[in-house]
Amino acid sequence: MTMKITAYADRTSVAPEETINFMVNCRASNFKADFVKLICGDLNPDGPGYKERPIKTKANGTYPGRRQVIHSGSFIQLDESEHFNSLENFTLQAFIWPTLPENGQQTIIGNWSHENSNGAYLSVGGQNRGLTLTLGFGKGKLEEFATGKNLLPRNWYFVSATYDAKTKSVSLTQEALHNHAKINDSTKKKYKVRNRGMKNCKRVATIGAKFLKFDKNRTVCQNHFNGKIDSPAIASRALNSMEIEQLKNRSNQSLMSTNVLAAWDFSKNIKSINVLDVSGNRLNGQLVNMPARGMTGWNWDGDEMNWSHAPNQYGAIHFHDDDVHDAGWEVDVTLKIPKNLKSGLYAARLRCGNNPEEEDYVPFAVLPPKGKATAKICFLLPTASYMAYANEHMGTDSPIAQLLGGRLVEHQHQDLYRNEHREYGPSCYDTHTDGSGVCYSSRLRPILNMRPKYKSWLGGKGSTLWQFNADTHIINWLEAMKYDYDVITDEELHYEGVECLDRYKVVLSSSHPEYHSKEMWDAMATYQDRGGRLMYLGANGWYWRIAFHEQADGIIEVRRAEGGIRGWEAQTGEYYHSFTGEYGGLWRRNGRAPQKIVGSGFTAQGFDISSFYTRKPDSFKKPVKWIMSGVGPDEKIGDFGLVGGGAAGLELDRADVALGTHPNAYVLASSEDHTDLYLVVCEELLINYPGLGGQENHLVRADLVFYETNNGGGVFSTSSIAWPGSLSHNSYKNNVSKITKNVLDRFVKDGPIID
């Protein structure tokens, strides 16, 4: 499947008079760029219909098309140095934990000129190769020396290679640090070299891959290493065995200050993208494509789980051949937001033909002018959650997708393209090529499942919507009901704090605001405490703790720690964010269960069909009966809808005072009659037991919750991801729309919520 045009932007939110850049990969000779206000992205003819409104800007027009590609795979690019160019005799060494040693050649350390085939690189990989040193003498003259002993995946080894040009000798050391009985994969070997004269030339030194070429402003490597590398070092001569041991242990200061060219310590500056050389030569480097830091090293003994408590045991970086951070494409279209453009959800619509494969949208939020609000209502676009799901591959990769969905997976052309173009990078729901979990996700690449018109396999029978496109049903409802609203994103919440919310009477969440940094969590809690009013129109919210990188733009981190519904599980000892040092995982395991901030928290999930709510006694109580105004006492609430055919579906939250629900919260209604594909979430299971499905288990329900907060604030939670998909039913004349309107109208008014 070919998509002829794909694109991304340098930001997801932009204020009037600021600029946003679009980077476009186009296989046609030119493409047309238009800008639209997005209203409803759902193509289902049984719904309200697709709606977008073109806007005129100076950037609308036809642009030349060009191909732009993503060079995936992480590595460390070391700063340019004459030391590397002139290196002839040397020792290369490191601790390694290869994850795919049976795959092709993967470079640990390289000092290489591809153009001149000159330099050296130390690798592992390939059948019966083991540790391999490759020497290049120019003009295609290569010599390879391999131990011939395979390495075991996911075991630590110490490896070193020496080369002495004068004696034309090479030595290799492959030392297993495991203790498996009857597996002898340690070896030391010596070889004679035929060629002579590794000339001084411009080389690029790298760790975790071998240099290939420069592509404009990007360094392109090949032979990416899969696995961990710890304490790599280069000496400027062939060290003897004792010296190699001393460098391995960093125990000989005299050696360090004389013959050691570089000794990198990855346990320093773990939060940073900078890599430090502690030899004194300052041959530092930078991460490219964000390999994972804060990972357990060769000497991790299990006594300490927090890298900031014992950084010397966290000197490893885990590299992957499919890591992506910044695609690094060149700018094709620049839009300056018109001064008077109303805040809202917008997109660049890019077309190079009339077929779906010849069209891409890049959504973004237009913010209100800096420091101002232009409405009383704010819609909080959950861009961090979109990033966590960015380009997920579960529909094509995971056998459980059909089990979860209870039907055949439906693919769109974007899914097929992502399947074939793995260089677009995985989501935090995927595993890397080597099976390790994807703990970082970036928005600086085309995110092909964050698009209007997109259907996701997770989205329930019917419109099959999930996340971004599901959220357009909230925008569509606000527009249809003629509410005035602003749009801001998670990044405003994270970077600006509560100030960006304080300007609003009411904040509406998305259908699935799952991922929050501490800064975001604190901002929302403070907003509520100051009298802010939140309508939580979804479920599985405030679930995972994330971190934004303090130095690199557009990337989040999530560690799938010791609980929760997880596409993968962080390895023991790797639960702490490398970006911040915070303990990652569920907010619930950080002492902040979702019930504490929205009154309800994740309790069950299923992805086939949705169900309905029935009213509970609280809904008839005088202080809150206005919420159900116009809804009959026995009326089923939301037994209709585009997402699974009901308002209660996909992921469900429940109130639970033990987990933090306000003791005086009103549980207005609860859902029922879910299928047995709806199962209780795993963090509720201390002992697994039969009867966890929707037909039997009382925990499988969505609770409609309302409670007051300090200073006149309040929270209304629908506790179901499917809720927005029911808003437009019967031309917006339905009880889901009615309840939502009752609450919003009351929340937006001055004065107390409850008289």
Add this chain to the structure above:
Amino acid sequence: MAARALKRSTNYNQSLKITYIVFGGSKKVAKNTENKFVSSPNDRELIAEFKQNPIGHHSPELQRLLNKFRGVPMEDKFCLLVIKPNRLWQLAKTSGMAGKQVQKLPKTFTSQSDAEWYVFRKRWKSLTGETLKP
């Protein structure tokens, strides 16, 4: 990017493993299930139940059968391509190899239920050898 096997490593937790354990990693449904699924007179009721309502509430017996059908590994696993949203689908099969194309098949459906019923019959045939009438 070159295709690569999804079933790559064994020393770690990932969702793929779950069904490989359940189904033993075999390629075909018949191999996975022939010793576990016992044909009985109730089969006719399960077939009728599925045909009437392929997506949604099911009896425990039908659900167990569907779990077998829908949980097979990704190699040559049936799926759908959306041709016209909510109106037209094309049958396809995933490859089980990351990066390798989804194979489009020359069969389209104008309803999701028709697609489910078609694939159910295919999987039933693989399981029991019996050809169900459309």
